[in-house]
Amino acid sequence: MVVDASPVKETIEPGQFFNIKCGESYFPLLRRPFSIYKINDTTLEFMYLVKGAGTKYLTRLETGDKVNLFGPLGKPFSLEQSYQTILLVARGVGIATLAALAQKAAQDGIRAVAILSARTTNDLLAAQELQEFGAEVYKVTEEEGTSDVANVRKMVNQIMIEHPIDAVFTCGSKRLSILLQDMIKENHIPGQIALEEHMGCAMGVCYACVCDVKEEDAVHSVKVCKDGPVFPLEKVVLK
Amino acid sequence: MVVDASPVKETIEPGQFFNIKCGESYFPLLRRPFSIYKINDTTLEFMYLVKGAGTKYLTRLETGDKVNLFGPLGKPFSLEQSYQTILLVARGVGIATLAALAQKAAQDGIRAVAILSARTTNDLLAAQELQEFGAEVYKVTEEEGTSDVANVRKMVNQIMIEHPIDAVFTCGSKRLSILLQDMIKENHIPGQIALEEHMGCAMGVCYACVCDVKEEDAVHSVKVCKDGPVFPLEKVVLK
Amino acid sequence: MSINPNLAVNIGGLQLQNPVMPASGAFGEDMEEVIDFNRLGAVVPKSITKQPRGGNQTPRVCETYGGMINSIGIQSKGINYYLKHILPYYQKYQSPLISSISAESIDEFAEMSETIAEVPHVRAIELNISCPNLKGNGLAFGMDEALTYELIRKVRGVTDKPIIAKLTPNVTSIQDIARACEEAGADGLNVANTMLAMAIDVESRKPKVGNIMGGLSGPAVKPIIVRLIYQVYQATKLPIIGCGGVMTGMDAIEMMLAGATAVQVGTANFVTPTAMIDILEEIKAYMKRHGLVCIDDIVGGVAEPVTK
Amino acid sequence: MSINPNLAVNIGGLQLQNPVMPASGAFGEDMEEVIDFNRLGAVVPKSITKQPRGGNQTPRVCETYGGMINSIGIQSKGINYYLKHILPYYQKYQSPLISSISAESIDEFAEMSETIAEVPHVRAIELNISCPNLKGNGLAFGMDEALTYELIRKVRGVTDKPIIAKLTPNVTSIQDIARACEEAGADGLNVANTMLAMAIDVESRKPKVGNIMGGLSGPAVKPIIVRLIYQVYQATKLPIIGCGGVMTGMDAIEMMLAGATAVQVGTANFVTPTAMIDILEEIKAYMKRHGLVCIDDIVGGVAEPVTK
Numbered sequence A, B: 001m002v003v004d005a006s007p008v009k010e011t012i013e014p015g016q017f018f019n020i021k022c023g024e025s026y027f028p029l030l031r032r033p034f035s036i037y038k039i040n041d042t043t044l045e046f047m048y049l050v051k052g053a054g055t056k057y058l059t060r061l062e063t064g065d066k067v068n069l070f071g072p073l074g075k076p077f078s079l080e081q082s083y084q085t086i087l088l089v090a091r092g093v094g095i096a097t098l099a100a101l102a103q104k105a106a107q108d109g110i111r112a113v114a115i116l117s118a119r120t121t122n123d124l125l126a127a128q129e130l131q132e133f134g135a136e137v138y139k140v141t142e143e144e145g146t147s148d149v150a151n152v153r154k155m156v157n158q159i160m161i162e163h164p165i166d167a168v169f170t171c172g173s174k175r176l177s178i179l180l181q182d183m184i185k186e187n188h189i190p191g192q193i194a195l196e197e198h199m200g201c202a203m204g205v206c207y208a209c210v211c212d213v214k215e216e217d218a219v220h221s222v223k224v225c226k227d228g229p230v231f232p233l234e235k236v237v238l239k
Numbered sequence C, D: 001m002s003i004n005p006n007l008a009v010n011i012g013g014l015q016l017q018n019p020v021m022p023a024s025g026a027f028g029e030d031m032e033e034v035i036d037f038n039r040l041g042a043v044v045p046k047s048i049t050k051q052p053r054g055g056n057q058t059p060r061v062c063e064t065y066g067g068m069i070n071s072i073g074i075q076s077k078g079i080n081y082y083l084k085h086i087l088p089y090y091q092k093y094q095s096p097l098i099s100s101i102s103a104e105s106i107d108e109f110a111e112m113s114e115t116i117a118e119v120p121h122v123r124a125i126e127l128n129i130s131c132p133n134l135k136g137n138g139l140a141f142g143m144d145e146a147l148t149y150e151l152i153r154k155v156r157g158v159t160d161k162p163i164i165a166k167l168t169p170n171v172t173s174i175q176d177i178a179r180a181c182e183e184a185g186a187d188g189l190n191v192a193n194t195m196l197a198m199a200i201d202v203e204s205r206k207p208k209v210g211n212i213m214g215g216l217s218g219p220a221v222k223p224i225i226v227r228l229i230y231q232v233y234q235a236t237k238l239p240i241i242g243c244g245g246v247m248t249g250m251d252a253i254e255m256m257l258a259g260a261t262a263v264q265v266g267t268a269n270f271v272t273p274t275a276m277i278d279i280l281e282e283i284k285a286y287m288k289r290h291g292l293v294c295i296d297d298i299v300g301g302v303a304e305p306v307t308k
């Protein structure tokens, strides 16, 4: 979905999201959060997977229709100037979230290597986009039997041998995130994760979207909508 | 609203109605009853006044859209072969209900005289239609100060002097219906009324749409959806 | 997975070919024109009262967001008419008949139950101890544990046919009422009647139904009903008929997962006259898709919570 | 009719510039970016507990038809943090602050109320005796008349500031609870907290919120809340704050006609972050259109029923 971004005065950064009203009545009632997928000069793009009533409504919108967006919300990914090569590992629509980051990396002259995981090759629509942004893309799917954690571990290892990776970014899979938590610990590199959680307010007031973060052995609760959705990968408690 | 009537196998008669689903979700939840306004060879027409969520939905439909209609429902007006001239008295969208009857009367070679009442002349849209069906149409409006009961009584009297009236048909106004109950009693002519009541099932099972009818001094309850909407004017208890 | 699932259920001794039946008051003879009554799990005519009742002032229904309020007030032609005209009508259908009774006193409930239970093709009795529309204040027998116990006990004394108590959702603890029914000898529970509700037209300042308050039904109440079913399922062993907001087969499945053995469909019949048949087909399709062979594979099957 | 209507209301001694305020738990400091807190009738931060609380398992919210279920579980940083960080934050606003308290015992309610009432800019205390999410079983103090009386009585003993009791809708007779509050010395009543509810994902069989049950809010519950307000208005003389499903100014007017003096807005803030301001403007426009000069011209103004 491409929207005219001219009414948005704030700067928008990869990892942030908009909370979108998907319908005019009280059903769907709550807004739906969607990450920024592509940031263009005058437009913004979102990529979504049709899941339930909210996303179904979006598919019925036609060119020229108005959408009610609330945002940009949340903390973006941060790309350090010192990074030369970053690794992106995404699954499912998590790819949408990391696409914006690949775009930014390309602009900043940072090389991105991406492992994209999905159920079928057909679900890997954004792979093309990432490649266009100059990312080196590896695809794994259930269909081909390549998406299991063991295989991804092997691939990450192989990539790390080929390129020194300065930071890891992930979104969309708990299993892969746990794997990456492991690997960044082993390899002493930083990581960032974009989390998803069911939201109420998306403004940091209702405590619907909490997750646990470990800070020097003490676990505390943070809000995905306000403190995130991007968190240091090593700190989040993935249950 | 014009709908393709070819899927309707039943014969449709003036005074009957369809219960129309006004929306795809659970709001509006209940169907809305609408009288048949015009019966054409392959199409059916409804005329409605925009009132709330249901009728608002109907205005958003576009040519080619599907509508979910349940019907034809209810008992129609009955036109005796012996009638030569009938009087129609309608107010507001009651005009829609009587228009179909005027059409039928014209087909049966019965002359119709109509008094149409509304707030403004603008609201008298169907007057033209009735005239095209050959009805002699008198218009009264609040705007022009001609719609009060006393004036309508005078008009009815005048009409009765000019033409011997064989039967009276009314819809859309309690005040006028009470007046007509009076006048048909005085003049010993029969009358029929199409009633409106909030409905649940429209199938005669839920008892939402009841009204009282007097039958030889005993009052009993009838269902507008199934026993009506057309009733003998002299029998209904108009409170 | 190509075996045809078995949809039969048993409600306290009453064997049904499938778990889908109409809710009392939202069904009647005139619906024979739109659906085949023989396909229903049971037929349930409108609650009957002993004496004829006129019912409440119109308007008797109004719409709210995702729901409707009714204040019919159990308009009824009385038990004699019922015995003579309504019950005989249903004799021609194979679907078992559940007779719903509303009464103004415990003795009247017992008296009516006894009379009606004697009719051979009445297969079970549903006691409407929960109608919010009988009295102007929305009170019902089913709000009081002791009265409920006494009422069921009395009716138990007059018939061996299955007794289903239709509970009210307008209570602090439905579990207490459900247990009172179980102890008094009920065979099944209907969870639940309508939620007491009210709507006002802000322009005219008039209540939207003539009786001021009425009963809320439809999709809006479903989450409350699912919770009530879940609570009752844990409190008693009685089979539960879920009722309130079933519009689709998935709504029926949701209630079954919470603990219902069967469901009743009310408001949905008004929206889609063939709703009960659609719901039945959707349940069947769901069972096939999930490889479930019988309804028991669903009842009470909500996943246990994982502890943190 | 060109006079500007006066929107000021008084809730048991607490004077408000207008009757629109946030519902506790659906409002917080971070909303200052989207609305001007100075335009609100009052500010009501999330309920505070004595000790820090982690809250319930996620997912903590899910959607139902026309409503949402939440099972936050009063996540809270505890009273010390509240006194040090949250209350001081609101000092810069002119809108009076109503502090919402949740506690696990009557003594704890009293102790916390005493502490918090001492903070000068806390202008009233709302006692959340109705949260269905504190315990797994959905029970709350406000379900028991005697406990409610004792609780309010104790809190009345420790402060002269206005006490508002937030009632639960999950009771057989809200009138009894309301009267208990009045007799115990409450100054106002909030009608009401959320309806206990549950939703199940039929594919995964999992409850849609982590805590299995949660509280239903939003448009779906409005007709139940309007009825409760109407009942409480007739049972006590206390001013009522209507809460549950207020999405528009007309919803607020409907509750006022039923008997509410003010309204709280929860779920609507999530749907439209500026909802409270929109609602305020719609109330104003309605009053002008109907030539009403003050809120009192609306409160309890539902038309008397005409007898048949």
Ligand SMILES: Cc1cc2nc3c(=O)[nH]c(=O)nc-3n(C[C@H](O)[C@H](O)[C@H](O)COP(=O)(O)OP(=O)(O)OC[C@H]3O[C@@H](n4cnc5c(N)ncnc54)[C@H](O)[C@@H]3O)c2cc1C
Residues within 6 Å of the ligand: A017, A028, A030, A031, A032, A033, A034, A035, A036, A037, A046, A047, A048, A049, A050, A051, A052, A053, A054, A055, A056, A093, A096, A097, A195, A196, A197, A198, A199, A229, D062, D063
């Ligand atoms: C920060 C953030 C960014 C996201 N970015 C994207 C994106 O770019 N593309 C995309 O396709 N999806 C994204 N999602 C997930 C997206 O929000 C859900 O798929 C969407 O809300 C589903 O709505 P629905 O009505 O179609 O589905 P339903 O399942 O019917 O939704 C029911 C309810 O659950 C909530 N819900 C369901 N799944 C999720 C989920 N994964 N996360 C949060 N809430 C959920 C919905 O918001 C709604 O309230 C993101 C989620 C978050 C939290």
Ligand SMILES: Cc1cc2nc3c(=O)[nH]c(=O)nc-3n(C[C@H](O)[C@H](O)[C@H](O)COP(=O)(O)OP(=O)(O)OC[C@H]3O[C@@H](n4cnc5c(N)ncnc54)[C@H](O)[C@@H]3O)c2cc1C
Residues within 6 Å of the ligand: B017, B028, B030, B031, B032, B033, B034, B035, B036, B037, B046, B047, B048, B049, B050, B051, B052, B053, B054, B055, B056, B093, B096, B097, B195, B196, B197, B198, B199, B229, C062, C063
């Ligand atoms: C037999 C019959 C024939 C009718 N024929 C016509 C017609 O030809 N043209 C026309 O414009 N209107 C007709 N009406 C009235 C029409 O049904 C209502 O105007 C319509 O239901 C309003 O729906 P809404 O959602 O726009 O309004 P809302 O006021 O929002 O409706 C709310 C609820 O009240 C019910 N309701 C409101 N007004 C009426 C009413 N007058 N009668 C019954 N239910 C009502 C609605 O069905 C709905 O359930 C007829 C009514 C009946 C009973």
Ligand SMILES: Cc1cc2nc3c(=O)[nH]c(=O)nc-3n(C[C@H](O)[C@H](O)[C@H](O)COP(=O)(O)O)c2cc1C
Residues within 6 Å of the ligand: B200, B206, B208, C023, C024, C025, C026, C046, C047, C070, C072, C074, C100, C128, C131, C166, C192, C193, C194, C216, C217, C218, C219, C243, C244, C245, C246, C264, C265, C266, C267, C268
């Ligand atoms: C118009 C109407 C009439 C009703 N009459 C009765 C009745 O006579 N007896 C009864 O037990 N329940 C009655 N009910 C309640 C329904 O049986 C059912 O409990 C309720 O509508 C909830 O189910 P639903 O959401 O599927 O409609 C009535 C409901 C409606 C809408």
Ligand SMILES: Cc1cc2nc3c(=O)[nH]c(=O)nc-3n(C[C@H](O)[C@H](O)[C@H](O)COP(=O)(O)O)c2cc1C
Residues within 6 Å of the ligand: A200, A206, A208, D023, D024, D025, D026, D046, D047, D070, D072, D074, D100, D128, D131, D166, D192, D193, D194, D216, D217, D218, D219, D243, D244, D245, D246, D264, D265, D266, D267, D268
């Ligand atoms: C996410 C969420 C959190 C809530 N937290 C609290 C709370 O901490 N204390 C409280 O008294 N009510 C709480 N409530 C209930 C609301 O204050 C309000 O009573 C309810 O949401 C009904 O109003 P609404 O329909 O306008 O949302 C909460 C509601 C929601 C949706």
Ligand code: FES
Residues within 6 Å of the ligand: A198, A199, A200, A201, A202, A203, A204, A205, A206, A207, A208, A209, A210, A223, A224, A225, A226
């Ligand atoms: S969604 Fe409300 S705090 Fe994050």
Ligand code: FES
Residues within 6 Å of the ligand: B198, B199, B200, B201, B202, B203, B204, B205, B206, B207, B208, B209, B210, B223, B224, B225, B226
């Ligand atoms: S609408 Fe149900 S009986 Fe007429």
